[in-house]
Amino acid sequence: MIEAVGLTKRYGDKTAVYNLSFQVRPGAVTGFLGPNGSGKSTTMRMILGLDNPSAGHVTIGGYPYRRLPNAPRQVGALLDAKAVHGGRSARSHLLSLAQLSGIPARRVDEVLGVVGLHDVAGRRSKGFSLGMGQRLGIAAALLGDPQVLLFDEPVNGLDPEGILWVRNLMKSLASEGRTVFVSSHLMSEMALTADHLIVIGRGQLMADMSITDFISANSADFARVRTPDSEPQAREKLSAAITEAGGHVLPEQDGGLRVTGLPLPRISDIAHDSDVRLWELSPHQASLEEAYMRMTQGAVDYRSTIDQKEGLQQPLPPGMQPPMPVPGQGQPGWYAPPPPQQGGQAFAAPQGAPVQAPAGPYGAPGAPGAAPGAPAANPYAQPAPQAPQGPPPAAAPSSVPTPDLTKPEDAR
Numbered sequence: 053m054i055e056a057v058g059l060t061k062r063y064g065d066k067t068a069v070y071n072l073s074f075q076v077r078p079g080a081v082t083g084f085l086g087p088n089g090s091g092k093s094t095t096m097r098m099i100l101g102l103d104n105p106s107a108g109h110v111t112i113g114g115y116p117y118r119r120l121p122n123a124p125r126q127v128g129a130l131l132d133a134k135a136v137h138g139g140r141s142a143r144s145h146l147l148s149l150a151q152l153s154g155i156p157a158r159r160v161d162e163v164l165g166v167v168g169l170h171d172v173a174g175r176r177s178k179g180f181s182l183g184m185g186q187r188l189g190i191a192a193a194l195l196g197d198p199q200v201l202l203f204d205e206p207v208n209g210l211d212p213e214g215i216l217w218v219r220n221l222m223k224s225l226a227s228e229g230r231t232v233f234v235s236s237h238l239m240s241e242m243a244l245t246a247d248h249l250i251v252i253g254r255g256q257l258m259a260d261m262s263i264t265d266f267i268s269a270n271s272a273d274f275a276r277v278r279t280p281d282s283e284p285q286a287r288e289k290l291s292a293a294i295t296e297a298g299g300h301v302l303p304e305q306d307g308g309l310r311v312t313g314l315p316l317p318r319i320s321d322i323a324h325d326s327d328v329r330l331w332e333l334s335p336h337q338a339s340l341e342e343a344y345m346r347m348t349q350g351a352v353d354y355r356s357t358i359d360q361k362e363g364l365q366q367p368l369p370p371g372m373q374p375p376m377p378v379p380g381q382g383q384p385g386w387y388a389p390p391p392p393q394q395g396g397q398a399f400a401a402p403q404g405a406p407v408q409a410p411a412g413p414y415g416a417p418g419a420p421g422a423a424p425g426a427p428a429a430n431p432y433a434q435p436a437p438q439a440p441q442g443p444p445p446a447a448a449p450s451s452v453p454t455p456d457l458t459k460p461e462d463a464r
């Protein structure tokens with residue numbers, strides 16, 4: 053098990069990770085999510101003893117990594133697959149790692165087979181594609197047959213077959229009772245792979261729960277309603293009637309409507325009363341991606357100006373920070389996720405009319421008086437950082453040279 057308590061990391065005046073406490077348990081794949089720059093890699097580096105916490109501590113099986121007995125046999129990690137001596141073949145790279153860690157040489161061929169690189173084992177790794185490099189990094193992580201595995205973006209650069217392979221590998225490692233901690237930005241993949249999620253934003257814990265709980269806590273079910281394509285006026289009529297009855301309507305690209313805030317039987321009754329025929333009325337649950345976007349919207353540091361032009365997010369005045377995420381809470385009223393392939397405008401809103409902060413397409417209440425997406429009325433004032441509560445940082449022996457995880461011999 054990995055356990056972080058009050059983990060904090062500051063680089064000068066930049067707080068990369070703040071007061072993080074969580075456990076990563078064996079027998080499950082735990083996904084580690086967060087926007088770019090939210091502190092995932094920093095956290096993983098602290099878990100692996102590659103960075104010292106400024107405060108708090110993190111242990112693996114009760115020990116800080118650097119004090120872990122026989123660490124290479126207990127913990128395997130992939131942080132940066134590119135950092136391999138390019139002049140070495142895949143086999144000699146793994147062989148040198150094995151020798152440094154007292155791992156039998158026969159294990160090298162085993163892991164080359166597991167990751168599908170046996171046919172190119174003699175080739176220099178500098179000629180490897182991104183995906184082959186990822187596989188080599190995964191092989192290095194598996195070399196010691198460890199009980200605890202950390203993977204930072206393991207599917208980066210892999211083709212669909214490779215992504216499927218990583219998914220199955222993670223699941224099978226977890227089913228063997230191992231602790232598997234994996235970061236990824238691919239929500240669809242994470243939804244298929246992980247059992248549990250730890251989500252951080254701006255270095256702070258935002259969620260620590262099962263995928264199922266995460267989706268239901270950060271999204272609401274919605275109904276998909278479709279009227280006959282040949283009757284656009286029926287669609288408008290129904291949309292207006294649903295809005296009048298307190299529902300919230302967003303158009304979908306195929307002509308359907310996404311309705312929140314009303315149960316299906318009520319929508320059916322409204323359609324009947326409005327004399328509108330329905331081609332479809334079906335229940336849906338939001339995806340992990342939608343739930344994640346909703347939760348982390350206030351914690352995104354880097355955003356395209358194109359999104360701003362699309363009205364998904366208003367540009368901040370120079371020097372102004374976006375709202376700070378509230379750990380354990382979503383960002384109600386601050387972000388309206390768009391329906392698939394569309395902007396996030398309410399279907400019934402007339403062009404140019406001021407749009408009221410909606411109840412949120414997923415049912416969350418809006419910020420009073422705020423336009424959707426406007427950060428001005430930030431309900432969450434950023435608290436002044438305080439000294440995190442928690443045990444003092446683990447004293448890493450200063451004589452130990454900072455290991456380079458890209459060289460798995462150091463990671464072990």
Ligand SMILES: Nc1ncnc2c1ncn2[C@@H]1O[C@H](COP(=O)(O)OP(=O)(O)OP(=O)(O)O)[C@@H](O)[C@H]1O
Nearest residue numbers: 063066067068086087088089090091092093094095
């Ligand atoms: N060595 C360092 N010196 C100064 N700042 C750093 C250092 N390492 C990380 N940071 C900063 O800490 C923050 C967290 O970075 P980190 O790489 O942990 O984020 P991340 O969640 O892994 O991002 P990504 O998803 O883009 O990989 C960033 O603002 C980053 O610039």
